[in-house]
Amino acid sequence: MDTKQLRYFQRVAHCQSFSRAAEQLHIAQPAISMSIRKLEESLDLTLFHRGDRHIRLTDEGERLLVHANTILSNLASAELEMRELKGLKQGKVRIGISSMLGSYYFPPILLAFKRRYPNLDLEVIEGGTWNLQKMIEAGQLDMGVVVSEFVTPSLETAVFLREPMLVTMSKHHTLAQQTSVTYDEFFKEELVMFKQGYFHRNVVDRLANQIGAKPHIGFETNLVPLIKSVVKQGYGISTLLGMAVADEADLVSLPFAEPIWLDLAIAWNKDRYLSQANRAFIDFLLDFFNSQTSIQPL
Structure with a gap:
């Protein structure tokens, strides 16, 4: 049983006709008939009562239709969610920032990012460089702001600001x-x-x-x-x-x-998948600093 067979089965059940189902799916009728026959053989069940002019579901077919509707609906929802994530219509960014950067440097950045991507959720965790790196390595954070001098080999970094101490x-x-x-x-x-x-x-x-x-x-x-x-x-x-x-x-x-110059960098785990939302934040952060000569506090 595969999703294509379930789609064909669902359409035939709704249309109560192989020919009308074929028209709506834009495929040849023999292809639908063969797919339904293989589905019945794989299940060792008869799913349709076949008459001269009309067909209708058997009891077993009625039971399968309930599952088919649920499976195909869930699949459609999953496909939609993935498309929306790709289009940055939803998603979450979990970032760790030190208290000083979080209080003075990042509020305008975070608010500007939220205005650009209003449907993305932001979770900001305060912590020291060492703890933030450990949380990124453990998957508890997607990324964090660190000083590149102290980055562990497991992290990938992109420097966004050079500041004197x-x-x-x-x-x-x-x-x-x-x-x-x-x-x-x-x-x-x-x-x-x-x-x-x-x-x-x-x-x-x-x-x-x-x-x-x-x-x-x-x-x-x-x-x-x-x-x-x-x-x-x-x-x-x-x-x-x-x-x-x-x-x-x-x-x-x-x-x-x-x-003493500090190279401030955004860091993420090089061995973990970086979501579209997180990539958008990294790109936004780098563009933000590249386009401004100074960051104005709120």
């Missing part, structure tokens, strides 16, 4: 009058840092190992507003991206004397 301090801090901060000057200060697993913390830890410094981390939090509040009060300095401090009159952000 800035040293952020109170405007009253002794370093605030400088034009840049050396690595030694940075590590002499008490630091307000993200927890381990977040890309800013990973960069600072790597830098400390590189120059043999021991960071004095006086405060740890993944909440960007709290980091800025603590730094404003003069209890330490931190590292943030430019947009996170763009409108903060009480904060000063300076580049390192030897600039």
